[in-house]
Amino acid sequence: MRKAATAVAAATAVLVLAGGYAGLDATGAVPGPLTTTAPPTAAPLPTAPGATRPTQADTPPVLPALDPDAPRPDPAALGGVVAPLLADPALGASVSTSVVDALTGETLLATAADVPRTPASVAKLLTAVAALHTLGPTSRATTSVVDGATPDEVVLVAGGDVLLAAGAGDPDAVDGHAGLDDLAAATAAELLAAGRTAVAVRLDDASFTGPATSPGWGSGDVAAGFVMPVAPLAVDEGRLAEGETAPRTGDPALAAARTFAAALAAHGVQVLDQGAGPVVRAAAVPGAATLASVESATTAEQVELMLTASDNTLAEVLTRRVALAADRPATFDDASRAVVDQVAALGVDVTGTSLQGGSGLGRATRVPARVVTDVLTLVAGGEHPELGAAAAGLPVAGVSGTLLERYAEPGSASAAGVVRAKTGTLTGVSSLAGYVRDADGRLLAFAVMSDGVAPGASLAARRAQDRFAAALAGCGCR
Known part of the structure; x- marks a missing residue:
């Protein structure tokens, strides 16, 4: 880790x-x-x-x-x-x-x-500066579980943490700082205390929009483990095995939600299967009560990891979070422009600069x-x-x-x-x-x-x- x-x-x-x-x-x-x-x-x-x-x-x-x-x-x-x-x-x-x-x-x-x-990855310097300035170095991404539209539903709300551990979180780590098992345990405790022993699990990962992969990437980059399809939720950046270049899952958020559902069941809450598997996507009800939440490492810690390891996935996710903080859609194009705009807002003349994502992996970046x-x-x-x-x-x-x-x-x-x-x-x-x-x-x-x-x-x-x-x-x- x-x-x-x-x-x-x-x-x-x-x-x-x-x-x-x-x-x-x-x-x-x-x-x-x-x-x-x-x-x-x-x-x-x-x-x-x-x-x-x-x-x-x-x-x-x-x-x-x-x-x-x-x-x-x-x-x-x-x-x-x-x-x-x-x-x-x-x-x-x-x-x-x-x-x-x-x-x-x-x-x-x-x-x-x-x-x-x-x-190439030198573009991550712009992403780093934009994220630190816009989000703040001490900010964190929150993954939460809220009440659903009916008493027999809960909604897992993706908040931009793609470094979640499947099990317990490690407070001394960046990758795996927060753990889905911890989130499931806290959620189960709240549900069981209220007499709710069986729920359907929904996933709200709609904060990131548009395509999850970029036309500027190589056709084999996801399978080769160089980057994850961009999503606001993932366990260990969607890796399917140990290792920095392990292949990535095609739907990181849904895979993480299924891991959460399994952990919730292990903590004594029956997860209802309504014919489409243990998790289906649904938007959280505005203002729904929060049952439990976990937080990522700070943005500053994530930026350091992103730069040191040249982490493409983390760069793309931070870019989307910059877009959301700047009140823009979290698409590849809007997030790329948001990073350039935030760098310009710091007083840098960005003439000639155009990004195709925040990692430098996009071939059209200049x-x-x-x-x-x-x-x-x-x-x-x-x-x-x-x-x-x-x-x-x-x-x-x-x-x-x-x-x-x-x-x-x-x-x-x-x-x-x-x-x-x-x-x-x-x-x-x-x-x-x-x-x-x-x-x-x-x-x-x-x-x-x-x-x-x-x-x-x-x-x-x-x-x-x-x-x-x-x-x-x-x-x-x-």
């Missing part, structure tokens, strides 16, 4: 990143035709000679102050060091780069930074590199402390998440434990965006995005981007 990530910063979300480590690199396989999920863990690659592999404890997470006295890089000097790395053929011809001073927002390097590119670094600078700036989890959830090179097995090569190993960034991978696409503290202690925000990667060059493109970030880390560039 996936535990909560680091604590959310209470003030500004600025990183102090330790250096001098070597880590692991990815195997280079793109796990599916359209996915941002990391490939299965492979045998560790050797670390650089004489280096030690970093651990999570070695890397300070998020600290509350930028250093305004750290020397600012000279753009010309910085460009002279890192720009030649962008000519690596592995990156292809369609490359955008943006590097900015995270304190001042000054542009230090820009290469086609205003050109909309396919960002985001300029400048927008990405503007978002990162906003998170680091301190004016919006609610955005702290968007920094805390970024994987650390060679230490965590989708960067765990990267930064082992001679050209990038020095930046293991230094770079904190969001990865993005689709067929033909490789992106990396995040923070690095340079050799003079100046915090930089960067994005390097390639959407013309040649077939078979995914691993080489990732390594080229890792070398670019490592060069930023090693450059005082005054």
